[in-house]
Amino acid sequence: YMPYIDMVIDEAARLYGLSHQEVLRGGYTFVVPMDEKIQKVAYNQFQDARNFPGKEEGAQGAFLLMDNRTGGIKAAIGGRKYVPRGFNRIFAKRQPGSVLKPLIVYAPALETKKYNPYSLLTNERNSFEGYEPRNYNHAYSKEMTMYDAILESANVPAVSLLNELGVEEGKQYLEKGNVHITDAGLSTALGGLKNGVSTFDLVKMYRAFLANGTIIEPHVIDKVLNRHGAVIGESPKVETKIFSKQTAWYMTKMLEGVVKEGTAKVGIYSGALAGKTGTTSLPNDDNGARDMWFVGYTPNLVGAVWIGYDRTDKEHQLQGESASATKLFKKILTKANIEQKEQFMKPEGVETIGAPIRLRKIEDVKMKLAFSPFGLFKAKLSWTPLPDERIMYRIYRVENGIHTHVGTVNGAGEYEEKFVNIFSKPSFYVVPYNTQTNREGEKSKVAKP
Structure with a gap:
């Protein structure tokens, strides 16, 4: 004791x-x-x-x-x-390392109301006035959500976001709590401090x-x-x-x-x-x-x-x-047998967030042609939808080398194109669409009749 x-x-x-x-x-x-x-x-x-x-x-x-x-x-x-x-x-x-990110980067960003947990942040290697942060796993992408940046403890999105906010903007919240840091560089996003906390x-x-x-x-x-x-x-x-x-x-x-x-x-x-x-x-x-x-x-x-x-x-x-x-x-x-039954309770008057939508490539798109009225053909597409019903599916037609978005399906695994010209040999593919980030996933293989 x-x-x-x-x-x-x-x-x-x-x-x-x-x-x-x-x-x-x-x-x-x-x-x-x-x-x-x-x-x-x-x-x-x-x-x-x-x-x-x-x-x-x-x-x-x-x-x-x-x-x-x-x-x-x-x-x-x-x-x-x-x-x-x-x-x-x-x-x-x-040195606090990444445990400082929520306090000096992500919560201050949310306070501006310009960001939410599924806002997209830069995850490309970049130099910020000579400072070049690297992700610990050396993996990069064009962008990732704030949720995933925290989940994976990615460094580049944190530095990029603090660069947009300004270091002093992030530090002010620590100051409110009587936690004083003198550092002024972007390395503070990653907990790189002179004296630490x-x-x-x-x-x-x-x-x-x-x-x-x-x-x-x-x-x-x-x-x-x-x-x-x-x-x-x-x-x-x-x-x-x-x-x-x-x-x-x-x-x-x-x-x-x-x-x-x-x-x-x-x-x-x-x-x-x-x-x-x-x-x-x-x-x-x-x-x-x-x-x-x-x-x-x-x-x-x-x-x-x-x-x-x-x-x-x-x-x-x-x-x-x-x-x-x-x-x-x-x-x-x-x-210590700490009580484990209680869950976090959402306060009144706040918006909640759903679980993150995870997209996967659609692997089994099939296409069938059928007669429609007036002697024309229609195309019927089918695939196995992903488990998350919030996912939408964008349908693209490929005709004479031109890719055209022809429809969107919400949560289902089928789509019908009522009139197709079989002489132009049309084909189709399906792209899952994330309604949280408003971004498309990987397109399926092209389905042909």
């Missing part, structure tokens, strides 16, 4: 004017929001070296878990071998996505009582509005997608969970990692895990899976 006790001592001095000596001398009772079971589970997991994939011994970590409603800290681990009045890594500023900062700020856009200062003291049992101090629980509740709900749905089918799908936790992964690398080293992060939340709790070395060099760097922080976070929640 030592990290938690030290945080109580520090908070007693900062908020209630009680010195270290006064606290230790006794006479005061501190009511704290700690969940003893979660604290023990987290401590035990931090002693297990298998959770810390370091090249050498000594890989460290931090863990913080906060009650969403009150801001009370349920569990706090400041290091794997924490000593009284030691270095509490919960407050250590580290802390686990404490990230938990505080991510709470905005769960709580209709508001943050609350995390605390470890609910009440202070004197020797007579009278309350002489109480947590103020002051909330600050950062984002609109519409933005918060959009972010929750996208971050829930990250856990269900994106970079945070690894590990085991069966309850509702939303969150973001982050990894920072050593310069000129594609294999080692400096920091590994997961910041996320359930319907009731907000938390973060950081893994790394206090001082990183070629001999002291993280190896193995970049998902180690995500796995550790989920493992703590699962072993």
